[in-house]
Amino acid sequence: MNRLPVAERRGQLVEAALHVATRDGIDAATVRAVAAEAGVSLGVVHYCFQDKDELLRAMAHAITSTNAPPDLDEIPDGLPVETVLELAMAGLWQTITNNRGLQLLSYELTCSSLRHEELSQVGIEQYRGQWASAEESLTAIAAKLRIRWTVPIATLARIVIAAVDGYSLAWLVDGDEQAAGDGLRTFARYAATLAEPLDGEHAPQDDPVEVPAQLDGLATSA
Amino acid sequence: MNRLPVAERRGQLVEAALHVATRDGIDAATVRAVAAEAGVSLGVVHYCFQDKDELLRAMAHAITSTNAPPDLDEIPDGLPVETVLELAMAGLWQTITNNRGLQLLSYELTCSSLRHEELSQVGIEQYRGQWASAEESLTAIAAKLRIRWTVPIATLARIVIAAVDGYSLAWLVDGDEQAAGDGLRTFARYAATLAEPLDGEHAPQDDPVEVPAQLDGLATSA
DNA sequence: GTCTATAGTTGGATAGAC
DNA sequence: GTCTATCCAACTATAGAC
Numbered sequence A, B: 001m002n003r004l005p006v007a008e009r010r011g012q013l014v015e016a017a018l019h020v021a022t023r024d025g026i027d028a029a030t031v032r033a034v035a036a037e038a039g040v041s042l043g044v045v046h047y048c049f050q051d052k053d054e055l056l057r058a059m060a061h062a063i064t065s066t067n068a069p070p071d072l073d074e075i076p077d078g079l080p081v082e083t084v085l086e087l088a089m090a091g092l093w094q095t096i097t098n099n100r101g102l103q104l105l106s107y108e109l110t111c112s113s114l115r116h117e118e119l120s121q122v123g124i125e126q127y128r129g130q131w132a133s134a135e136e137s138l139t140a141i142a143a144k145l146r147i148r149w150t151v152p153i154a155t156l157a158r159i160v161i162a163a164v165d166g167y168s169l170a171w172l173v174d175g176d177e178q179a180a181g182d183g184l185r186t187f188a189r190y191a192a193t194l195a196e197p198l199d200g201e202h203a204p205q206d207d208p209v210e211v212p213a214q215l216d217g218l219a220t221s222a
Numbered sequence C: 001g002t003c004t005a006t007a008g009t010t011g012g013a014t015a016g017a018c
Numbered sequence D: 001g002t003c004t005a006t007c008c009a010a011c012t013a014t015a016g017a018c
Helices: A006-024 A031-038 A042-048 A052-064 A081-097 A100-115 A117-145 A153-174 A177-192 B006-024 B031-038 B042-048 B052-064 B081-097 B100-115 B117-145 B153-174 B177-192
Strands: A147-149 A195-197 B147-149 B195-197
Touching: A006 A031, A006 A042, A006 A052, A006 A100, A031 A042, A031 A052, A052 A100, A052 A117, A081 A100, A081 A117, A081 A153, A081 A177, A100 A117, A100 A153, A100 B100, A100 B153, A117 A147, A117 A153, A117 B153, A153 A177, A153 B100, A153 B117, A153 B153, A153 B177, A177 B153, B006 B031, B006 B042, B006 B052, B006 B100, B031 B042, B031 B052, B052 B100, B052 B117, B081 B100, B081 B117, B081 B153, B081 B177, B100 B117, B100 B153, B117 B147, B117 B153, B153 B177
Parallel strands: none
Antiparallel strands: A147 A195, B147 B195
């Protein structure tokens, strides 16, 4: 109804698109549905965005640029690496299970970006953001606990994201929150074996898992 | 053109749907496109299938029921668990990278099944098949190498599938075959630490990773 | 800036001739 | 069983009044 500056209107429309797509799927996020959700008429959307793809790209960007920086400060000091990783993973897992529709939407966006040239940047942006976020967290953890990772940080970040993605997908399908949570906890314990103390000697418990030689030359994809 | 028994025609149409969807994505697999691909007219498809969803379900079933049983026989005897797992994983990874479109389609199907009630069984079938296949392979490996897994087989299968899914998705987006292959190899080595010899004592190398207690009571989802 | 009206496509589904 | 013709719905996008 009211006349708003374009930028603001765009923001409203992106948010509306996000609502519709999260609730009903990416295919349901038609220009019409978004207009209805935002309470404006069809023409307004086309006034603010060149076409539907631009709207979807803006929506995708709104998701990928909202990278929740994990709260490491809430994790108390003095805990072993294993526990810290479990806690960090649990936090990440919480935000996923609390936003089922959004998680599903992000996979739908990934698939769409792989089929439509106009959205080709979306998938890459998604992973760049996730990898960077994981690297950031892992680096922060390493600094906080005075450890270092025995595999390249980019590789480790990739492993974490792969595990989370894999378990998330399975959870979306079978809804078994317990199985996914436990699996990720197991995974966190594995990741803990990839850490060693900064100041000399060996890891706390057993010998760390042998570092695969060929991982050292990995492309730092992010 | 020719008059064929319905069952046969259905098979042709399913194959045509598979071709179109693999090449151009699930959204491109319209009834019209499938009919064109099969070289029949629109009406024929609706004669063989009640509606589009039934066609898609048949297509999905054609994928999930084609579970390539891994060739464990090709793996020579006398190799350590670690190497056998790496080889098995490499084989699995090969079939994925050799069928990029199909892999992407399977994720598109998963997403679709999560949004459309009529396809709700598709996603479950996909995972049931994959988990069962992974369990089968892992059991066969255990028997062949005279080892046992220190976590429930269902849990282990779930871990494997999650890792493969996670890395596959990332690979679909960034195309970095090397990073994904190496990551999965690293993962195979981890999985090897979850094995212990059948006849007494400890694992070959170091102590096996501590078995997480809470994993013992896991639901055997498959 | 926002609205209504409409053009132009695409796709699911059916009817009826052959 | 197979085909053509057609209906109907939903969508993108634009034009033009307000």
